[in-house]
Amino acid sequence: MSTKRERVNVIGAGVVGLTTGLVLQRNGYQVKIIAEHWPGDFNIYYTSPWAGAFIRPEPKLDERGKKFEEVSYKTLWSLSYMNDTGVIRIPNVDMYTYDLQINGEPWLKGIYHKFQVIPKDKLPKDVEYGISYVTVSMDVPKYLRWLLNQFTNAGGKTEKVHLNHLNDAFEPGVDIIVNCTGINARTLGGVDDDKVFPIRGQLVAVWAPHVKTAKTLSHEDNTRTYIIPREDGEVILGGTLDVNEIDGTPDPKTAESILNRCAKLCPELHQGKGLSSLQIIRHTVGLRPARKDGIRLEAEISRNSAGNNVIVCHNYGHGSSGYSKSWGSAIEVLELIKSASQAEISKL
Structure with a gap:
């Protein structure tokens, strides 16, 4: 629970901002989420509504990345047993056309339900490595609405506004700012993170309620083909990885390829x-709101216009792993804020 610092403004209402706001609100802080775009809005720079949104293990993650993925997977797994979350459990077959060079040991063994390495002789031709497990898939519009409803039902506040500068979130009585602006961290004044860049992804949604298993095929050049069933019978087909492309118009030839x-x-x-x-x-x-050095997750001390110290915690740059690391990174924000608060108190 917070002690000295109680009021928090979270900037951004994508999956990372909503999850972070909810975690903080549930842990004793009085939180307001400030954002221009909200669940139900569709804008190319509001990236969360466009995601495929399921969790698959990322190979060769560092320890922090593994922790975020594990926390998120376990949390979403529990949500799949609840009504109206939009989260479902689905089997997944995950294949690679190249050798991952992990000596046959899965990187998150014991975390994913029914996880097993597929014997080489059971894999399709030209596939070098494969695993199967049960994961979770999210109906994106429904899940984002659920997060927002949970946040407001817990007493969280919201404000729809466009911010030009980080300082615009500094309000009287607010001692903590959490920056969850995603791709907009590149242009938000006071942040101006030139390491942030877009990765364009094109998807096709089809009606195929008979498809119950997710499948992914990854290539060494980082391209990927995937099939993600959702709760209502939709199946998401993808995808593309177009670095530094922002054209929001679907390309017919790309759709045909998918x-x-x-x-x-x-x-x-x-x-x-x-x-x-x-x-x-x-x-x-x-x-996808990517970042050259990966997720920026750190707390710093800034000063507001009144000359008072304010904790600013950054939580952005998740790329294609916003959903799969949202809960883990939100918990990390909570810990960072606690540590920064204690450090400030110790100076008094």
Whole structure:
């Protein structure tokens, strides 16, 4: 629980900002989330609504990354048993066309339910490594609304506003600012992080309620084909990794490539009737808020206009792992704020 510092302004209402705000509100802080875009809005720079949104183990994570992923996976797993969260449990087959060079040892063994390495002779041709496990998938609009409702039901406040500068979040009585601006951290005054960059991703949503298993095929050049079932019968097909591209218009040739790749990976997608039989719900393009050095998660002391010390904690740069590391990084923000608060108190 907070002691000296009780009021917090969180900037940003994407999955990271909402989760961080909820964690802090539940832990005794009085939180207000400040953002221009909210669940239900669709803007290319509001990146969370466009995500595929499921958790898969990332190979060769550092210890902090593993911790964030584990915390998020376990939290979302528990949410999958609750109504109205939009979170479901799904089996996943995860394959690689190259040798991960992990000596057969999974990087998060014992964390994922029913986790097993697939024997090489059971893998498709040209696939070098494969694992299977049960993971979680999120119906993005429903899950974001659930986060926001949980936050406000817990007493959290909201304000819809565009901020030009970090200092705009410094209000009288607010001692802590948490910066969860994602891709907008590149242009927000007072942050101006030139390490932040967009990775454009194109998806195709189809109606295929018979598909119950997620599948992913990763290549050494970091390209990836994936199939993600959602709660309501939609299946998300992807994807692309277009670094420093921001065009929000879906490309027909790219969509065709995605459909062909996904049909090859998952022939049951069209039930033997051909791609033309697929019911396409929509084509979407979103941006991943990536950062050159990975997630920026650190606390610093700044001064407000009254000359008082303010804790500023940064939590952005999640790239394609916003959903899969949201709970873990939010818990880290809580710990960073506690540590910074104690350091300030000790100076008194």
